[in-house]
Amino acid sequence: MSDMMQRSEDVYGAPIPVRTDRFFAAQGAWYFSTREGSSIGPFEDKNEAKRGLEDFIEFMTLAEPKTLDQLHNALAS
Template sequence: MNDPPKQRKDDPKEAPPFRTHRIHAINSEWYFLTRAGQNIGPFPNKKAAEESLAEFLETVKRMSKQRLIIHKVAIERATKHRAS
């Protein structure tokens, strides 16, 4: 079970760090939109929203890698005990 992470067929192979259409203003306050459709904000300006989005995406990426490592270790341990 060492399959690479799944990717939807319509996802680009190399995603940009963030997409500008994820940044938007509502009543002069800035927000970014998550993939799940949740507005995050408000931020005082567009630059702050862009920086927060970049940080958010980096955190999500780091957490995804950690989950994959934990899953791999759990499988290795389960397999080891099964073979014993």
């Protein structure tokens, strides 16, 4: 099997979680959902929502732990 083929297990043998579409439209606007279960938006179209998700992921990757804790608390409320 080629490395380029989709695998049903990761390198440690654990099943890879099923991915769902993070993007949805509501009342004429587009949103994305976070792993924490929050909806982020509105965006003008799906492409804008995709760019918003990319920005969100970049922020989550680069943010200091204290900032991430504050964000998680805000999203949970």
